[in-house]
Amino acid sequence: CDDVVVEYECDKTHIFYYFNARLKNCRICGKKRIKTRAYKKGRFFPCQIDSKKLPREGDRLLLKEPNLLKTFDGICIFEKVCMPRSEEFRALNPPKSISVKGPTGWTKSYAYRGRGGGGMMG
Structure with missing residues (x-):
């Protein structure tokens, strides 16, 4: 978003x-x-x-x-999850793909409280 x-x-x-x-x-x-x-x-x-x-x-x-x-x-x-037209609207971040072997570091999986978007091993 x-x-x-x-x-x-x-x-x-x-x-x-x-x-x-x-x-x-x-x-x-x-x-x-x-x-x-x-x-x-x-x-x-x-x-x-x-x-x-x-x-x-x-x-x-x-x-x-x-x-x-x-x-x-x-x-x-x-739309049903984050309710964009309501008072409780909160923009959510997508999950971030991380890999121990890949070029991305572990710091890429950090997320902000209440916004989602944590790391996902795949």
Whole structure:
């Protein structure tokens, strides 16, 4: 999980989301060939936003292939576990693969309290 979704608002009060914090112009106005400045309002985890509001080109989600959200059309498979739209929301870290023989050291298996992500022998 990473807070990669940025909420923007333009001068014409359009509110939209994008997977980049460097956007300068409103995407909604841009489709009408009007150049309007867009301003960042906040950062979110993709699971905190309704999957239909995530940035898309047509009906294709604007994410790279290896991202699981692209596979499941913007719906997080861990939504029932971390409850992203509730007061108890806690972003969880994935387990880290460690190996005594491999190039990764044992320090890679450290985890933060309450965030998950501990080491996994495999």
